[in-house]
Amino acid sequence: MTPALKPWPFMASTKAPQPLEHGAIPWLLAVALVTAAPHASHLPLWLTLFVGGALLWRSWLWRQQARLPARWLLMLVVFAGVAGIGWEFRTLFGRDAGVALIVFFMALKPMEMRTRRDSMVVVMLGFFLLLTHYFYLQSIPTGLWLLAATTLLTATLIRLYGGAQPLGAIVHYAGLLLAQALPFMLIIFLLFPRVTGPLWGLPQDAYSGLTGLSDRMSPGSLNKLIQSGAIAFRVQFAGELPPKSNLYWRGPVFDDYDGMTWRALPRGDRAGSPPVVEARGKTYSYVSTLEAHNQRWLLALDLPTRQPEGSVLARSLETLSREPVRSRARYAFTSAPDFIANRQESPALLQQALRLPPRLNPRSRELAASWRATFNSPQQISDAALRLFRQEAFFYTLQPPLLGEHAVDDFLFATRRGFCEHYASAYVVLMRAADIPARVVAGYQGGEINPIDGYLTVRQSDAHAWAEIWLADRGWVRVDPTAAVAPSRIEEGIEAALPADDPLPALVRIDTDWLRDLRNRWEAANNSWNQWVLGYNPQRQRELLSRLGLDEPDWRSMTSALAMLCAIALLFVTVWTFWQRTTTTPAQRAWQRFCTRIKRLGITRADWEGPLAFAARVAREQPQLAALCHEAASIFADLHYGNGTPEQLQQLKNCTRRLPSSWRHTS
């Protein structure tokens, strides 16, 4: 059964090249298709169409047994294609252009596939192209697709060197080979010395397209984010959860307002003493698995009393990492939802928190001035603003009307429709106009418990903006004007707060229970994948190794352990293979499997019983099995005692498959 492997083609370079079998070509075209297809989602359309067309044309040439295109024509196409890619990406290097080039060559190589050596190039290119998928996606479906593609590539190698065989036999053999590689894969995954950060530098353009909060906020910037069901981060609390109304995850803090856009201050402008946070009441410990968003804030629960290593609590109370978060990472925090922060604040910062663009929003300033005249404490002024939102006809919607130059005036006195960023922005402008230091905080609010794995899932659709005012005795105090307009946004989540016809991603607004359950399960599976496969970092590796008794392993001992384990596994496989080879033949194993299946149906073959005698006994005891059993026994007799053919081995295996399953038979 084992296909006789011939020496590799390039070892026999002095001999004439071996022509490629006609029957092997579909396999190679399938390899090209399977390895290139997932890249279609990010390649330029013309390239995708070219690849599809080229493969279709090659298939047609194969069917017609027609001649391959001339070499000069191919050269022309290559130059045109490379020029096109260079023009499209403005470079031939980097991730996107490089992958596009490989895909392009993958489509063209079959056009000059004449010898077996050419086909080897296609297979090797296929293996390489598979790796590049991980530049874009490392999800479970990608992993499964790559596994299937690897099986196809291995099967193609078997087909190339083993000649024509039944499809099932080839796939089975490929699966067997991969299964044998599995222990090595596990050993290498677990023990290969891990380094912090990627092993080699990823191309510069690898981080484009990461979504998340931005370092500025203008009307309409958040609602794009809100329409995404993508996960921002997942949180696992050590104990119980804080109440939902306290789940404010702090992102960027915006101090600077130009009448339209809120911006965070440049870091140098926030000099001064470090922040002082006094926790009051209960604290919560949790681990947050943050998706990459290419920004530095870590989205801690307001307000953290303990930050993870490698991060700082900025003066503006945001938790910032040293580098932008460019890969999914786990961070451990302790937070106190009830806090007093920065009772002492630098005058410069307070001054900044009062600054408003001059000559804008006169009606709002007027209103604030009237409040300042009426009320004598900042708290009362804030309450007046919230009362305004609550009592007047303000609506919470993701589709607000456009605002003019005096954006806050327009919103407060004309349109009165908006969502969190409008309310937060208007509130802060009113407070600043009333001489109360105030600023806008962006982040996420809420989250949803996945009942499958108990993780709190926070999505982009949970993005939120709220306000903070500074009171002399209490420091920075969170005020959420949205809560005044749409309390259900805070209590229940965005889907409850919005009118039913507002656009929201289907993943966020799910009414059907089973669909929600399905989504929860899928996300829990993804989370485990992230935590245990993608999140298997140096620290996790150390934990695992110390559990195995290797304390504080350095890379040398890890490498030698890796080599030793691989050697042991290899030895085991070798011994097993030799044992298999010397004691039993494939025919015997197939017959033993058949007999095992018959045993489940109630008849046990005695050790000393020959095949035909056994078949005769089966025929007496279970006449309905007589024909099949006699067939199998005769085939085995031919294979083992006569001159059987490889096809007969397949027939014997088919007999095993045709046996009724035991449950159908017990009655």
Added chain:
Amino acid sequence: MQITGKQSTIAEVIAAANQIILGKETQIRLALACLLARGHLLIEDLPGVGKTTLAHTLARLLGLQFSRIQFTSDMLPADVIGISIFDRERSDFRFLPGALFSQVLLADEINRATPKTQSALLEAMEERQVTTDGQTRPLPEPFFVIATQNPSSQIGTFPLPESQLDRFLLRLELGYPNHNAERALLEGGGRREQLPTLAACFTPDQLVPLQRQAAAVHVSPALLDYVQTLIAATRNSPQFIHGLSPRAALALLAAARAWAFIDGRNMVLPEDVQAVLPGVACHRLRLVNSSSHARSEDIANLIHAIPVD
């Protein structure tokens, strides 16, 4: 897998023999296998169970010439082999062939003869030729001896020594017929009368190619492994005084080939070996504790102890 051609004739022989010797198909097949393997047959049983009838039937169906010698204790080798007498007319000795010169020889009650006479017969069986008066005379081809003997417990017997028993490829026991077979026998009357009505299925010329085909049945290495394991088991077993000889192993293989050939197969299976093993082994193995030959139960135990693959 099926061998076509002469196969149907073999089936005819078996069917016709079944009509004469009722309920003994296995023994008939074994006897036929013994003949196809060019071996001699020993039937050990009580008088009157059909030994002679079996021999006669086979001879007729196969179109072979048949003769019979009743051995007694005063028999001399010349009675078997033949004798040279002086022809007065030609003034020369003329050889009168004995009963040995026939294609099927039924040697009845062989253990009543003296060892001297027994040896004369057995020499002829092994060499397939007879030397008298300095002249070697070949025996007919095919040459097939069916010897019968009474159980050795009976008085007035000279049991065959091991070396002599080894010359017989197979030893059979016919046994009493079962109830139905015996009833049919009683209703139908004696079987000997029907013998002359039997038509031959073969000519002697056809038999020899069949024997050659039977000897060419494929034996795989796996089967040789099995046979060797079996033989080794008889040698290592504490039950037997000594194990099977290499000649016995050859006999076993030849008989198994013939058995497979009768069954219409072109390869030998463990089943074939198992089917002929009692016939091949019983008379060659002597039990340690009872000083009698191995019984078929002992051989069955042996078979059950050896896995086939």
